[in-house]
Amino acid sequence: MxxxxxxxxxxxxxxxxxxxxxxxxxxxxxINARGTKVLAEAARKMGAFLVYISTDYVFDGKQGLxxxxxxxxxxxxxxxxxxxxxxxxxxxxxxxxxxxxKPASGKINFALWILENLHKGEEIRIVTDQYVSPTxxxxxxxxxxxxxxxx
Ligand SMILES: NC(=O)c1ccc[n+]([C@@H]2O[C@H](COP(=O)([O-])OP(=O)(O)OC[C@H]3O[C@@H](n4cnc5c(N)ncnc54)[C@H](OP(=O)(O)O)[C@@H]3O)[C@@H](O)[C@H]2O)c1
Numbered sequence: 001m002x003x004x005x006x007x008x009x010x011x012x013x014x015x016x017x018x019x020x021x022x023x024x025x026x027x028x029x030x031i032n033a034r035g036t037k038v039l040a041e042a043a044r045k046m047g048a049f050l051v052y053i054s055t056d057y058v059f060d061g062k063q064g065l066x067x068x069x070x071x072x073x074x075x076x077x078x079x080x081x082x083x084x085x086x087x088x089x090x091x092x093x094x095x096x097x098x099x100x101x102k103p104a105s106g107k108i109n110f111a112l113w114i115l116e117n118l119h120k121g122e123e124i125r126i127v128t129d130q131y132v133s134p135t136x137x138x139x140x141x142x143x144x145x146x147x148x149x150x151x
Contacts, residue, residue, distance in 0.1 A: 001042045008049045011039055011089065014082065018057070021078035028081045036085035043090075052089030055082050056096040056132065064131060066094075093140070100137030110134075 001009070014032050015021055021028035036052060043050040057079035058072035074080040086092045099111035108116070111134065117124045 001039075001046065001048075005046060006043075006048045008051060009039065009043050010051045010053070011036060012053045014053075014085075016078070018076060018078040021081065022076065025077050028077055029084070032078070032081035033084035036088045040088035049091065050089045051091045051093065052086060054086050054092050054094045055079065056094055058083040058086070058094060065133075095135045095140060097132045097134040098137060098140065099134055 013035065015024075015028045021032075040050050055078075056066070057076065058074050059066050059070065059079075060073040060075045063070065072079075072083050074083050097110055099109045102108065102112060114124060114126075
């Protein structure tokens, strides 16, 4: 932060392994909540705007098709710690099942995992009772800048 002197910080780092967040609760809290607080303090010190990538896991899923004003109610520790992190950010984008072309890191997303397996003729096992609104990586910025601007 000191070297880059940013005007805007996109905070994407998190402990995202939902099962690990359950077994290592302190670590999840440390990274997702307190880590965000530290970053927010650093951003504030240099007048930078902090954008925080959060998650649909802040909701319990009972209602569905959530809007910004709906009350969060996380049902697991990952969702709980991500919600704690939200309060330190200037702007929060709650995304869900992010997908897109393969990044340089080689990390595979859910959509690519399905495609790759089906191309190989493999059988895949996935839940059939979960409804989500997947987010294409290219459209994720519209969460911040507004769909109309096209920028
Ligand atoms: N992918 C999704 O569908 C989705 C949906 C909703 C929200 N989100 C949110 O979007 C963000 C990115 O998700 P992702 O799927 O890209 O997650 P990811 O692949 O697990 O990436 C998380 C990144 O955070 C870094 N990180 C973890 N702990 C750190 C620490 N203590 N210090 C510095 N860096 C640390 C990791 O670094 P290492 O690789 O070095 O461990 C990794 O690069 C997260 O905030 C997540 O909650 C993702």
